[in-house]
Amino acid sequence: MTIGLQRSAAVRSAVLPVTDAGEAEASAARVRNAALFGGLALLTAVIVVLDVMTGNDLRIVPLLVVVPAFVSVFGTIRQTVGVATWIMAxxxxxxxxxxxxxxxxxxxxxxTVLACGLGVGSCVLRIRHATEIARLRTAAVALQRQILRPLPVLTGHVxxxxxxxxxxxDRLVGGDIYEVVESPYGTRVIIGDVQGKGIAAIGAGFAALGAFRExxxxxxxxxxxxxxLEDAVVRHNTFSAQTGETERFVTALILGIDDGDRVQxxxxxxxxxxxxxxxxxxxxPLRQTSVPLGMAELSSEPRVAEQLDFPSGATLLVFTDGVTEARNAAGTFYPLDTRLGRWAGSGSREVLDALHADLDAFTGGVRRDDIAVLALRRAPAGSRSPVLAGKGASPRAAQAFGEPHGNTI
Known part of the structure; x- marks a missing residue:
């Protein structure tokens, strides 16, 4: 009985915000419609008065047939039909x-009928095209989300x-990638960013991602x-050149983490x-920075691994340039290091939540690039490892995610 009441309360709490949002949207639509048709009535009255004043020598009323064409540019189909019907009458x-x-x-x-019909037809085609473009964009983003691993992740080390x-x-979607793999040699982590934008950029990122997992x-x-990874990106670029696509490189940071207090x-x-x-x-500080993936032939120096400090209790933050190159309305870059100092004493999840909210506030919600950020902390001693934390995770593992023991992540 208690479980049923809790579920009912949860359902009500989930439905009420949606209902309120729907009512707010309906109210806003009524206001927009009232403003549109109020302005249309005023315009019609002005045109009719001018038409009467000019007499039969200059007929102005027929010029109203252009109004449905203007409305079709920004209005809905219902609004355009309503305006067209009114103008025809x-x-x-x-x-x-x-x-x-x-x-x-x-x-x-x-x-008059043909002109108004063309306005309605233009509106239908515009909305159909916009819907198709939105569907394609959503499909591209959904594909990225399906191939990238859901977070958070728990391994035996982090x-x-x-x-x-x-x-x-579609023209701005990027190729940000990340992955966490628990291997016989420790936990390996990659975060990367494909050069360029657009749907084609995703392919090079997926090539690097698949190679990393293996x-x-x-x-x-x-x-x-x-x-x-270098071989995979080169092979992808060879195929891209054969099919007429642009060759791309991938900037990436690859980490190797074991039980020590340092990370490769x-x-x-x-x-x-x-x-x-x-x-x-x-x-x-990174003393050994080599060329991006796909460009090794341009450098005579081999890639080498270096050791970084990663003590217990610390958070290691890795990210793509969608964070550091975010700008405000004045064109100023986001001051990441200054802002991170405010949250240095917080947990990983709190840091990411604060960073996300601060980025939105700084840019006014206008972003020009993907954002990918990973916050790594040492796993508690004795934590279990399946890689994805969920049912059956140990109490220490559940606490690491900030969840009560037994909750599914």
Whole structure:
């Protein structure tokens, strides 16, 4: 009985916001319709008065047939039909009142009906095209979300929370990638960003992602994993060149984490991570930065792994340039290091929530690039590892995610 009451309360709490939102939208639609048709009535009255003043020498009322065409640019189909019907009624009535020969009346009526019909048809085509474009954009973003691993992730070495906010505009959608793989050689993590924008950019990212998932379990060294990624991006670019697509490179940061207090890193032209520890946030210096994936032939120096500090209780933040290159209305870049200092004493999830909200406030909700951020913390001793935390996770693992024991993540 108690469970039933709790479920009913949950259903009511979920439905009420949706209902309120629907009522608010309906109210806003009524206001827009009232403003539209109020303005239309005023315009009609002005045109009719001017038409009466000019007499039969200059007929102004027939010019109203252009109004449905204007409304079709921004209005709904219902609004355009309503305006077209009103204009046809006004223009045809004016024709009948003004008199004239049968052919004048017939031609005027036919022209009015055709002009209004074209306005309605244009609105239908516009909305159909916009719907199709929106469907394609949503499909691209849904594909990204399905291929990228859901977060948070728990392995035997780290707890990984994440923030992923893709752009849903086809020409701006990027190729941000990330993955966490628990391997026989420790936990391997990648975060990367494909050069360029558009749907085609996703392909190079997926090629690198697939190669990482395989090589992370196969290669005993982190540099071996990176070599496999390089080969995958080169193969993808070879295929792209054969099919007329643009060749692309991928900036990436690849990490190898074991039970120690340090982490291995290979940086392929990516942004350095930030370390949040003891109430302070600071960039992690990377002394060995090599060329991005897909460009190894341009460099004579081999890629090498270096050691970074990652003590227990610290948060290692890795991210793509959608964070650092976010701008406000004045064109100022987002001051990441300054803002991170405010949240250095918070948990991983709190840092990501604060970062997301602050980015939205800073940019006014206008973003020009995907955002991907991973926040890594050492896993509690004795935590279980299936990789995805969920039912059956140990109490320590559940606490690592900030959830009561037994809750599904």
């Amino acid at each position: 006004v223009v045809v009535t004016s024709r009948l009142v003004s008199g004239g020969s049968f052919w004048d009346l017939a031609s005027g009526v036919v022209f 707890v990984v929370h994440g923030l992923y906010a893709p752009i849903e505009e 090589a992370a379990n196969r290669e005993p060294t982190l540099t071996g994993v990176v070599d496999a 890193a290979v940086n392929c032209g990516h942004l350095p991570p930030r370390l949040l520890h003891d109430g302070a946030a600071a960039p992690v």
